[in-house]
Amino acid sequence: MTDTTIDRHAITENLMPPGTNTRPRYGRIAELEHSELGLETHGDPLVRLACRTCNPLPKRAARLAQMTARGVVVPAFRYGRVHAGYAVLGTVRAARAGWRWVTAAELSQHLGARPEMVVRERARRRRVAAWAGGIVAAVVVLLVVVAPGLAVLLLVVILGAVAAVEGRLRRVETEGSDGRGIGTHPSGRAVRAAVAAAKLGKTEDIRVIGPVARDADRAWTAVVELPAGVTAEQARKRQPALASAFGVDLAQLAVDPVRGHTGRVTLWCADADPLSGASIPSPLPERAGAFDVWHEKVAVGVDVRGRPVAFALPERSILTGGEPGAGKSVGCHNVLGAVALDPRVPLWIADGKGGADLMDYEPIAARFLPDPDPAAMLEMIRDAQDDMADRYRRLRAIGAKKLTGDVAAQLGIELSVFHIDELQFFAASDLGKEIVNGLWDLVSRGRAAGWVVSVATQRPSGDVIPTKLRDILSIRWALRCTTPEASDTILGRGWAGQGYSAHRIDSTQRGAGLLLAEGSMPVAMRTYLIGDRDVTALTRRAYRLREQAGTLPKSDARPGVRLLKAILTVMGQAEKVPTTLLLEKLPMLGPFEGWDATRLADELRPLGVRPADQWIDGRNQRGYRRADVERAFERA
């Protein structure tokens, strides 16, 4: 080192601010040599080159060169290298695909069953390949001889196109490896690889028939042919594994068999969760006519593809379970609402919660238990068992084995529906064992005699729904549960382990559940929403239908009794009720529309009930006393 040069380390140590560990750039050294050491020139040629004061132009030129290298040359080189690589890989891919086609690799699984067809097809393809190869070779030779420049240009264009296609394919295929599954626009190859990953066979034995298509821009769909010997049913059983391989939620995937080919399935995979979002209104409130329980299915909601989910009621029984607020009441209204609109069907309802959810059904129910009263519940079950025994006697008398629509019409007995809400309040009582045993008997023997039992509970556990009862309830409907065990208590043991667990349902998925009803697998679905107003409107229509058909509950058939019963329903637990409230609520419970205070008083007078000024809600109002109405009801 001469005296006009300076050691870069010395500058770092002596002149840079304390704590600075990085070595200064040459330009900064040059600045420091001028400003701090007062040097005129620099000993180090690199420092001289970098000095803006001594050497501004070369510096700029160097920077320009550097920028050009970084911004253009390097990317161009990288791009070219990558695309050259893609061109090679694409050519190899095309050659392998061509070879597979020539050798008819996809037909090798049929070699055992139809060897002549495979051999014939291979020979045909070899001929086509030989002709095509010959023509291409002749064109290439001609071009090289006549216009070599054009030949090179054509080669570059073809390789460029191959590189572009290969690049795109790789981008799509690598979507599967970054945690986002195979994406919303997967290639056939990505679908095959995912199906193979779900342990349904080897990628090369799986085929995607036709293109992977988009469905209304909210899902992709593909028809997949499984390897020989693997059935659509096996694929449905692997649905959770498939959903995992596609990188989606179980609720986003539908696996449907293809008619006419047990080895093919249609895969439908939604981009987003189809079980959340805006609620789906039930078609029931809009329904004009009566429901026919013998010939119609009860539509309770839609599956993830938006297709209606429905089940028939004759010879069935229902278990609905889920945590509080999961949507059980709404689900049950879908069933009860439909049944109510068939005026022939006697409805027996027991409300273990003692709430207002089922109050609207009271005027049309043949039997209605509004409180969690285990003794009354047991009595209802005993009555239903007696009725069942009577039905069997009558069926035997005409030589019929079970109640069908025709037999029902012939004997004048009807399908009866017995709905018990919040079974746990009855099952956990002292009479719980007898109640559960009675229900078990009614479900198992009552099926053929036309008794349909439906139980709902917000505590799906072994003590509320013993396995022996659960196993004979044929329709099982698991709404959101807190644990996989609770879900299994409803659906049956083992389903959670296979990926079908209602504990996975999110609280944003209102009314979502797993329904095991028609097929052998639970179906992820969402119930139709039936709000409180809909229930009121439905039951009022049901009332009118039953009134016309003369099938209202016997005690309700007399207008006076009907009125007193409706007034007691409006009053609930209250001791007094204002006339204004009665006039507002009574039309919802029976044919009392358009009544005024005078008409109400006129109807009640013969029954011994008179209005009076009452102190209600902190003021003097015209109204009725509960004790008067109850006395009149007892007299009636």
Ligand SMILES: Nc1ncnc2c1ncn2[C@@H]1O[C@H](COP(=O)(O)OP(=O)(O)OP(=O)(O)O)[C@@H](O)[C@H]1O
């Ligand atoms: N299918 C649905 N679509 C949209 N919202 C729904 C649906 N089902 C239920 N809900 C919403 O969830 C709320 C609770 O539903 P519901 O009363 O049926 O629950 P539940 O399981 O019966 O509760 P609990 O056990 O406390 O009686 C409803 O008030 C409604 O707002």
